[in-house]
Amino acid sequence: MIKNRNKTSLHAAIGCHRAGGADRLRHSSVPRIPTSARPGVRRVAVTAMGIISPLGHGLAATDAALRGGRDCVSEVTSFDTTKCRSKTAGQVTSLPEPTSKKEARLHRASHMMIGAMREMRGGDPAFVPDAMVIGTTSGGMSFGEEFYRAQVNGKRIRGRAALVANYPPQKAPLDSMEAVGFRAPLQIIANACASGTNAIGHAFHLIRAGLKGRVLCGGYDAISEMVYVGFDSLQASTTEKVRPFDKARTGLVLGEGAAVLALEDLESALERGAPILAEITGYGISTDNHHLTQPHPSGIGPELAMQRALDDAALTDGEVDYINAHGTATAFNDASEGAAIAKIFGARVPVSSTKAMMGHSLGAAGAIEAVFSVLAIRGGFLPPNINLNERDPAWDLDIVANTARQCRVGCVVSNSFGFGGTNASIVIEDGKTGVLAGHGREVSGRSGQPVPRDPLRANIVGIGCVTPLGKCAEETTRRIRAGERAALAKVKSPGSGRIFSAALVPPEFTAHLAREPRLRRASAISLLGAAAGNEAVAAALISRPGMKARLAVVFGVSSGGVQYTRRFYGQIAEQGAGAASPLLFPETVYNAPASHLAAMLGVDGATYTLVGDGTVGLQALEFGAQLIATGDADDVLVVAAEELDWILFDAHRAWGLVLPRKNGTDDAWPRRGVPLAEGAAAILLSREPGIARVCLGEGYTHFSKGDAAAMLGRVLADIAPEGPLDFIVSAEDDTWAGAECSRALARDFPKLRDRLLKPNCSMGECLGAGALLQAVLAVEELRRTGTQRALVAALGWNQQAAVAMIERGAQ
Amino acid sequence: MANENLRDAIKTMMVESLMLKVTKEEIRDDMPLFGPEGLGLDSIDALELVVGLEKHFGVKVPNSDAAKQALATVNSLHDYVVANRP
Numbered sequence: 086m087i088k089n090r091n092k093t094s095l096h097a098a099i100g101c102h103r104a105g106g107a108d109r110l111r112h113s114s115v116p117r118i119p120t121s122a123r124p125g126v127r128r129v130a131v132t133a134m135g136i137i138s139p140l141g142h143g144l145a146a147t148d149a150a151l152r153g154g155r156d157c158v159s160e161v162t163s164f165d166t167t168k169c170r171s172k173t174a175g176q177v178t179s180l181p182e183p184t185s186k187k188e189a190r191l192h193r194a195s196h197m198m199i200g201a202m203r204e205m206r207g208g209d210p211a212f213v214p215d216a217m218v219i220g221t222t223s224g225g226m227s228f229g230e231e232f233y234r235a236q237v238n239g240k241r242i243r244g245r246a247a248l249v250a251n252y253p254p255q256k257a258p259l260d261s262m263e264a265v266g267f268r269a270p271l272q273i274i275a276n277a278c279a280s281g282t283n284a285i286g287h288a289f290h291l292i293r294a295g296l297k298g299r300v301l302c303g304g305y306d307a308i309s310e311m312v313y314v315g316f317d318s319l320q321a322s323t324t325e326k327v328r329p330f331d332k333a334r335t336g337l338v339l340g341e342g343a344a345v346l347a348l349e350d351l352e353s354a355l356e357r358g359a360p361i362l363a364e365i366t367g368y369g370i371s372t373d374n375h376h377l378t379q380p381h382p383s384g385i386g387p388e389l390a391m392q393r394a395l396d397d398a399a400l401t402d403g404e405v406d407y408i409n410a411h412g413t414a415t416a417f418n419d420a421s422e423g424a425a426i427a428k429i430f431g432a433r434v435p436v437s438s439t440k441a442m443m444g445h446s447l448g449a450a451g452a453i454e455a456v457f458s459v460l461a462i463r464g465g466f467l468p469p470n471i472n473l474n475e476r477d478p479a480w481d482l483d484i485v486a487n488t489a490r491q492c493r494v495g496c497v498v499s500n501s502f503g504f505g506g507t508n509a510s511i512v513i514e515d516g517k518t519g520v521l522a523g524h525g526r527e528v529s530g531r532s533g534q535p536v537p538r539d540p541l542r543a544n545i546v547g548i549g550c551v552t553p554l555g556k557c558a559e560e561t562t563r564r565i566r567a568g569e570r571a572a573l574a575k576v577k578s579p580g581s582g583r584i585f586s587a588a589l590v591p592p593e594f595t596a597h598l599a600r601e602p603r604l605r606r607a608s609a610i611s612l613l614g615a616a617a618g619n620e621a622v623a624a625a626l627i628s629r630p631g632m633k634a635r636l637a638v639v640f641g642v643s644s645g646g647v648q649y650t651r652r653f654y655g656q657i658a659e660q661g662a663g664a665a666s667p668l669l670f671p672e673t674v675y676n677a678p679a680s681h682l683a684a685m686l687g688v689d690g691a692t693y694t695l696v697g698d699g700t701v702g703l704q705a706l707e708f709g710a711q712l713i714a715t716g717d718a719d720d721v722l723v724v725a726a727e728e729l730d731w732i733l734f735d736a737h738r739a740w741g742l743v744l745p746r747k748n749g750t751d752d753a754w755p756r757r758g759v760p761l762a763e764g765a766a767a768i769l770l771s772r773e774p775g776i777a778r779v780c781l782g783e784g785y786t787h788f789s790k791g792d793a794a795a796m797l798g799r800v801l802a803d804i805a806p807e808g809p810l811d812f813i814v815s816a817e818d819d820t821w822a823g824a825e826c827s828r829a830l831a832r833d834f835p836k837l838r839d840r841l842l843k844p845n846c847s848m849g850e851c852l853g854a855g856a857l858l859q860a861v862l863a864v865e866e867l868r869r870t871g872t873q874r875a876l877v878a879a880l881g882w883n884q885q886a887a888v889a890m891i892e893r894g895a896q
Numbered sequence: 897m898a899n900e901n902l903r904d905a906i907k908t909m910m911v912e913s914l915m916l917k918v919t920k921e922e923i924r925d926d927m928p929l930f931g932p933e934g935l936g937l938d939s940i941d942a943l944e945l946v947v948g949l950e951k952h953f954g955v956k957v958p959n960s961d962a963a964k965q966a967l968a969t970v971n972s973l974h975d976y977v978v979a980n981r982p
Contacts, residue, residue, distance in 0.1 A: 319943060378940060599917060602936060606915050664951060667943035668914065 128351035129292045129366075130516060132212055132359040135204030136456045137197045138342030139175035139443040143204055146179075148460050150442070152489045154469040157443045158327065158338055163227075164310040168662035171322040174308055175340030175444030184264075191260050192225050192251045194307040197343035198261035201303065205345050206265050209359055212347045216297045217258065217271045218288045219345075220280025220304035221448035222503075222674065224254030224696070227309040233654055236580030236735050245739040252736070253643075254675075254696045255884050257305055257343075263788055269301070270784040270885065272704060273696045275645075275675035277503030278411075279370075280304055281344070281451025283693065286368030286511050287708075288348050290715040296541070298353060303345030304452035311654045312447070313339055314662045315670035319378065321415050326472045329412035329438035330419050330484050333474065337413040340444025344452035346459075363459045366496075367398025367512030370717075372692040374684035377671045378504050379417050384425035387411070389689065390508035391429055391498060398512040400496065402430045405512075407467050407485075409454045409499040412438020413445050418502065420479065427480035437470035437485035451501035451509065458497040458513045466491050504671055505680030507692055540782055540804055543710035545768055545891070546720070546775030548861045549620025551595065551613055552764040553588035553848045557620055562865040564847070571848040573760055578731040585734040585743065588762035588849035603684050606668055608646040611678040613765035613854075614726035618682050621767035622722060625775070637691035637718035640679035641705030641725035643698060643853025644733055649673045651732040678726060691717050698881030699822060699850075700784060701725060702766060702857025703889055707781045709770045719772045725857035726765035734761060742820055742882065743850075759818040762849030766858040775894055777864050780804060782888035790821060797829040797878065797886035804888050811872035813837050814859040816879040818845035826880040834876075842866060855879065860889055867893040899974065905952070906973050913948045914941050925970045942967055949973070955980045 136143065139157035140150035150157065158175050166172045181200040183189040188199065198219075206212075232248040250256065254273050262268065276283045281304030288302035316322045316339060323336035354361060371393065373386030380386050395402065408430065411422055426436055439457050446453055457468055467490040476484055495515045502508045548558050553571035555561035571588040578585065595612040598604055598619075604611060618638075650673040656664045671677060676694035683692040691712055695705050702725035709721035737743040743761055770779075782804035785796035813834060817827035823845060831838060844862055845851070851858055856879035863875040877889045907920035914937065916923075928934030930942070937945075945967055946957045955977050957963050966976035 318947070319940070376938065605917055606940075664947070666913070666947060668940050671940065 127293045127295060128364060129289050129348055130351040130354045130364055131346050131362045131459060132349050132354050133205045133208030133347040134345065134362065134456050134459060135201035135208070136342070136344040136453060137177055137180070137200045138344070138446065138453050139177055139340055142179040142181060142200055144460065147456070148464060151439070151457060151460060151468040152466055154471045154488055155442060156471060161313070163308065169314060169317040170320065171317055171324050171338060173338050174313065175338065175446070176308060177341055188264065192228060192257060194225060194257040194305055195260035197307065198257040198305050199264045201343040201345045202261040202265050205347055209347055211357060211359065212299060212349065214267060214269045214299045214301035214347070216291065216300045217262065217267070217269045218274060218284040218300060218302045219258045219271065220274045220276065220284035220451060221254045222275060222277055222280060222306050223309055223312045223447065225252040225256055226311055227307065228252045230310055230654060232736060233651065233732060234658055236732065237658065249736045249740045250883065253698065253883060255698065259786065259788065259884065262786065267301070268786050271786055272708060275448065275694045275696045276507045277505055277674050277676050278445065278447050278450060279501040279503040279507045279509040280448035281453065282455070282499065282501035282509035282511055283370065283451065285346060285365065285452060285455050286370065286509055289365040289368055289511070290717060291711060292348055292350050294715040296711060296714055299347070299349045301345055301347055303343065304449040305343035306341055306447040306449045308339055308341045311657065314657050314665045315653070317662060318665040318667040318670055323414065327414045327441045327444065328472045328474065329410065329414040329441050329470055330423060330477055330482065331473050331475060332477045334414045334416065334419060336415050337440065338444040340440065340446035342446045342449045342453050344449060344456045346452065346455060361516035363462055363516045364514045365511060366514050367394040367400065369393025369397055369510045370691050371508045372683045372689055373506035373508060374687070374689070375506060377677060377680060380421035380502065380506065382421060384421040384428065386506055386508040387422045387425035387500065387502055388428055390510040391425060391500065394498060394510035394512050400512060403433065405430065405434050405496050405498050406494045407461060407497045408434055408436040409458050409497060410436050410438045411500040411502045412440055412470070414438070414440065419477065422500065422502065423477065423480040423482060427482055432481045432483045435467050435483045435485050435490065437468055439468050441471045451499070454499050455511065455513060458499045462494045462497060462513065462515045465493055467494065504674050505676045507676060507680065540780050541707060541710045541714060542778060542780045543713055543770045544773060544775045545777040545779055545864055546771040546773065547621040547625035547769035548864045549617040549767040550765060550858055550861045551590055551616040552858065553590055553762055556594040558861050558865040562862050562869065565842065565844055565862065569847065571762065576729065576731050576734055578735050580731065581735050583738070586760035587729050588760050589729065590763050601685065603681055606672055607681055608649045608672050609728035609763065610642065610646050610726050611681045613728065613763065614640060614678045614724045615682050615685060617726065617765035617767035618722055618724045621769040622686065625769050635690060635719040636686060636688050637712050637721045638679055638683045638686070638688050639693045639695065639705045639709045639712070639721055639723045640682065641695045641697065641701040641853055641857060642675060642678070643696065643701055643727060645675045645696065646673050646677060646728070647733050648728055648730045651730050682724065686722070697853070698884040699816065699852060700856050700879045700881035700885045700887040701853045702855065703781070703860065703877070703879055703887035704784060704885065706768060706779065706857060706860060706889060707784070710781055713770060713772055721770045722767060723770060723857065724765060724767045725854045727763055727852040727854040729761055729763045737761065759820065759845055760849040762851045764851045764854045764858060766854055766861045768857065768860060777867060777894050778892045779860070780890045784885040784887040786885055790825070793822065793880055793886060794825040794829045797826065797880050798833060800886050800888045801829065801833050801878065804890055806874060806876065806890055808874055810834065810837060810874050810876050812840040812842060812866065813876045813878065814842045814844065814863045816845060816855060816859065817841065817843045818850055820850060822880045822882045826878055830878060856887060860891060863891045867891065902977060903970055903974050906970055906977070909948050909952050913944055923970060927969060929967060929969060949977065953977045954982050
């Protein structure tokens, strides 16, 4: 995938690659090849950034706060903390003024994202991304909380639909895209507290591999009561000051904020005279399967992430000038991270955790700290680790204690680790002084629109699914083909008192998995995902026993672990924070199902959770294909799953997506509204050929219903099939998105009108699992009928239009 | 509450709030709660047990020393509840 490029002219343009590199090379025992001189490796520049955090709004305010070591942690103001152990957080106090009435109504998280985005836009006005990758942990959770309280109290509040609309994690990034006029496909990574770093790392790899030219990446999170109480119930948060790496550290405090970075192929950035603030040169990801919330005490997770990032950047430990640690100040994190840093770097490299100043902003942390790292590089200082009284003697580290240090900073490693044992590190280097000559130059005409690229392809070696109609792909497909419909259960909402129809997966389909020790506490979505994932892997393992060596997991969800989330928040709302269950909280985090699956399969490398709308399954499939194309994995297990809960029915009804049962019967479906369904689908992608091959159309983001069908038309046009299509698996149903989807297909493929497979009409709307389920059914149907080529089309309700074409393999 | 009934109530609370995949009859009174030799509970279960003791029996576990003493077996939970019950 990586094209060879002649770098000579580039070197001449930027001068010496490694200004001041001699200092660092002195420490290095092994002769090294600079990243820039490695043949065929594209370099990736940061051309602009934007940030809002408790330290302030904007790069200048942030820079001043970092140099001054300002303590920006204060009493929580947005909800009652009487029954919590901890009372403080790092809170954003300087939100930008909304520029319109519409903007004024948006969520706090949207305002943060918009503020960060506008600042980035001001730094490099010509930057137009061809993809966006944003990390978050809790999305619009505070809207979910308000909706829950309204439902349970039976209050008829106005604007319930708006609460639901603001809940999905993609909402704030979409609002910020709309504010600046971007329309790139959007990937939301929800790898708990590592998300922000994962987003930057993945964006960097996409550009380096030539899959994208410009990617906007970053992260955001806004403080919510549920997450605050969750950390409090786990006794992870402290009642006093945050003291990372201190002997007497007692835990973290939460923070919030948003940060975005514009990444671009260095050569193209130079050509258009863009500012080059820094370079991303390395990314490492690891998964520690020890425990859902605790790192292995040896520090193997952080160690692998940092070592992989260094290897990726072709750097040795002696060439690093500063480590921006994850440093949450919990006993466990700092012990494991401290051990890993001491093992790789010893006391040679200065370390600080900037979370002491502003708390832990979860999904935003990696992006915020990447911006801090760039500011450190450009300003020649090391941000301090404040509140340090006595360094923990367990490791011999050079902690930048309490006050900032002035020194030349050429290379930074920034760490982010999270629940689920997910660990990520990135390497950021100075943009080389020569490059900076480009700053302020007239922007050339080549800055316009994204360059069209070939659609991404990947091999499919295994499939699996568990649905209301069957416990495997074969059974589900056969029953849909036979015209069967799923039996419907009644779900009564204690909130609204309404009764809804649900297509449920029989419990016996997943009962065997509930006995796995790791899955004892797991929610339904974890069991469903594991069942589908196991089927896909088992089929492939028969022919390829050695497969698991470089296996990655990509897990797509829309609502995620909604049952536990509702139960956990219910305890808080009804009985107060003291009654919150520490056992439920970790399972409510979006990436819990992926972590369980990775642990079951023994995956120690890339594990990702993507959140999105009904198209998230195809987004996950695209993400998996990207991991193979970037060289991050050889095999990728892509899973999408969804579980149901009464709160989800109320939410979808408030949004007009589902209808309650009428007169106790709903025999008319799918003509009068479809039921919601639970289920999971899995596709194992591989570098090696298999049973089929998938070609993925780039998703297009839409902002309104009217926009949606047009965007689906665009992606259908992009993926023009190389031969006749045999059938289409469509997301058609009675929802507006299903109807728009069917309209677009009828317009573009009139001849195939009677060769449509419509799973939603047989088993209901499977939400986040739906699109991948369509793809699984397409593969199974190709195999069953011996046909050659099928199209899968899905239209999400608030984000994306996505299309995949699947062709049967040679065998 | 008679002692056997209290032990039984503790086991019921454990099975329900810890989502154990065993029945309360399978939990022996002297079985270690933590570690592979016993019930296999972990630190999150310990936190949940602390919440459960307060919710169901009105007993607070103020610090980790008290937790270590109380959360060893069903017998130790029983003794702790008896000693600290309001």
